[in-house]
Amino acid sequence: MNEVLYALVAVAVIALLIARQTRPQRIGGGGRRWLIGPAVMVFLGLKEGHLVDTHHAGLSAGLLVAELVVGLLMGVGWALTSRxxxxxDGSVWSRGTKATAGVWLAGFAARLGIMGLGALAGVQQSYGALLIALGVSFALRGLLLNQRAGALSPGAGAPYGGGVAGR
Structure with a gap:
């Protein structure tokens, strides 16, 4: 696949994920199944290889670190802005808010900026870094949402999330 097609697929996946987060989702009850998707994304990103351009090793490594930082920030932001x-019946649910969509859009803009800087500097880039960063985002989001869910007492029926908009 060429880079333009990868970019279009990434945009479509991000749009789908943002849309999916506007619907309630049950948290917990499935052990650590929520880690499977992020683990697969990280594995595929590592398998893709070419994470560091040998001709621009320092700058390329810096861009990779920036991509991972954006992934971490997105995971935290996504979890904190979810209701x-x-x-x-005691089941715990979550749903993203408008702020969650804003986190995704900001992360996407940051990623475009990182890719743009790399392209301007002539750094050869692969989609592996994006997959790894998204996997990190999903894993951290899942961890934080599960921690928040565990803090709720069964049957409390009250929202937790510091005044984040309701369902």
């Missing part, structure tokens, strides 16, 4: 609540 978490319990139903009367």
């Amino acid at each position: 978490v609540w319990t139903d009367p």
